Amino acid sequence: MTTRILTGITTTGTPHLGNYAGAIRPAIEASRQPGMDSYYFLADYHALIKCDDPQRIQRSRLEIAATWLAGGLDVERATFYRQSDIPEIPELTWLLTCVAAKGLLNRAHAYKASVDRNVETGEDPDAGVSMGLYSYPILMAADILMFNAHKVPVGRDQIQHVEMARDIGQRFNHLFGQGQELFVLPEAVIEESVATLPGLDGRKMSKSYDNTIPLFGSAKQLKDAIARIVTDSRAPGEPKDPDNSHLFTLYSAFATPAQTEAFRGHLLGGLGWGEAKQQLFTLLDGLLAEPRERYQQLIARPADLEDILLAGAAKARRVATPFLEQLREAVGLRSFRTQVAATGTTPKKAGKAARFVSFREDDGSFRFRLLSAEGEQLLLSQPFADGKAAGAASKRLQQVEPELRVEADSFTVWLDGECVASSPAHADDAARDAAIDAVKQALRPAAD
Numbered sequence: 001m002t003t004r005i006l007t008g009i010t011t012t013g014t015p016h017l018g019n020y021a022g023a024i025r026p027a028i029e030a031s032r033q034p035g036m037d038s039y040y041f042l043a044d045y046h047a048l049i050k051c052d053d054p055q056r057i058q059r060s061r062l063e064i065a066a067t068w069l070a071g072g073l074d075v076e077r078a079t080f081y082r083q084s085d086i087p088e089i090p091e092l093t094w095l096l097t098c099v100a101a102k103g104l105l106n107r108a109h110a111y112k113a114s115v116d117r118n119v120e121t122g123e124d125p126d127a128g129v130s131m132g133l134y135s136y137p138i139l140m141a142a143d144i145l146m147f148n149a150h151k152v153p154v155g156r157d158q159i160q161h162v163e164m165a166r167d168i169g170q171r172f173n174h175l176f177g178q179g180q181e182l183f184v185l186p187e188a189v190i191e192e193s194v195a196t197l198p199g200l201d202g203r204k205m206s207k208s209y210d211n212t213i214p215l216f217g218s219a220k221q222l223k224d225a226i227a228r229i230v231t232d233s234r235a236p237g238e239p240k241d242p243d244n245s246h247l248f249t250l251y252s253a254f255a256t257p258a259q260t261e262a263f264r265g266h267l268l269g270g271l272g273w274g275e276a277k278q279q280l281f282t283l284l285d286g287l288l289a290e291p292r293e294r295y296q297q298l299i300a301r302p303a304d305l306e307d308i309l310l311a312g313a314a315k316a317r318r319v320a321t322p323f324l325e326q327l328r329e330a331v332g333l334r335s336f337r338t339q340v341a342a343t344g345t346t347p348k349k350a351g352k353a354a355r356f357v358s359f360r361e362d363d364g365s366f367r368f369r370l371l372s373a374e375g376e377q378l379l380l381s382q383p384f385a386d387g388k389a390a391g392a393a394s395k396r397l398q399q400v401e402p403e404l405r406v407e408a409d410s411f412t413v414w415l416d417g418e419c420v421a422s423s424p425a426h427a428d429d430a431a432r433d434a435a436i437d438a439v440k441q442a443l444r445p446a447a448d
């Protein structure tokens, strides 16, 4: 079975070495594993919540996109897109907003922190809190549930949001799934070993501490940043304590185990800090030189990046469009055509109709089911290459009268000489014939 892995990066800044080691590099590695279907995206709708500077948003989207590609993300394997290119995401956000409990969102850390700060300073509790900030976890739940992600790699501060996505997804399944799981319930994944890359001063590397090491700046910028790493005052020749040195931690986050052991030995043997910094620079510059070059080339051709991201969005929408159609069906936003056809023939059950639901197989193909008003499976389609083809076939079944062929306990449905769907096996001939009648009624073209 394939595992779908999904994560988003809010586009408000320039990625630094900590983002690269903690999130980007492990995600790119994960996308190369067999059996992984990865979805990585620029969370640019989320960026609007935190930032009202259009230049900065635009610049950051470009830089983050180039960083992932320079880091070696294979966009043929992974699906790489901008959140704002997927209109199904805000639409799903609304469907989820209607089932998310307000009390759940009251407990979100980011919102609570703002309220606490306001209360402390004697302000109105909600001063400066936008609805965007308040609903942030619902948008994030839509990002995750839209693609039925199993695993969501995130930083610790985001674990709560993934749990909220689970919560909201579960509630939606319960209300509208009719016993089926509409949404996969996601799990947060924390990369323990690298999640806390230290910055220049030893605190977590973060832009808000101004202690970052640039990722794809020039070699000189890299060298200057490394020169600012804080160390203790032991002189050259004195033994150093690697386990209490964030310079060592930084080194070991990028070195092989053998290099790390050698470096440890040198520090214990009295290597001077200046020399140690030179070694760290040599290591990082060696690793970053090639992707830095690729990064510069990508940034210089924004139109090419645009094409890559639009192709990624098209790929993502081949999943999102039919799935959202199924979710709209589930909540009752259905075509009048199917509704009229069924209610016209079974007046006692007005309001309940047979319906089509489409879904995606793990191998990427699409199928649909025809379900009776009671939710029983009448037909299961053949696999189709994409959601569009599946949708077209289910539409055509309602427009023309398809041919039904009986095959022992079951029957098949044919369009233009091709078998498009088959029924489950039935207990006996009578059950099978009743099912045939039900299918005929469900497919009767709308009287318009």
Ligand code: TRP
Pocket: 006, 007, 008, 009, 010, 043, 046, 139, 140, 143, 144, 152, 153, 154, 155, 158
């Ligand atoms: N909120 C995440 C952050 O700031 C970014 C994000 C948005 C995200 N949507 C997501 C992460 C979905 C994982 C899955 O880090």
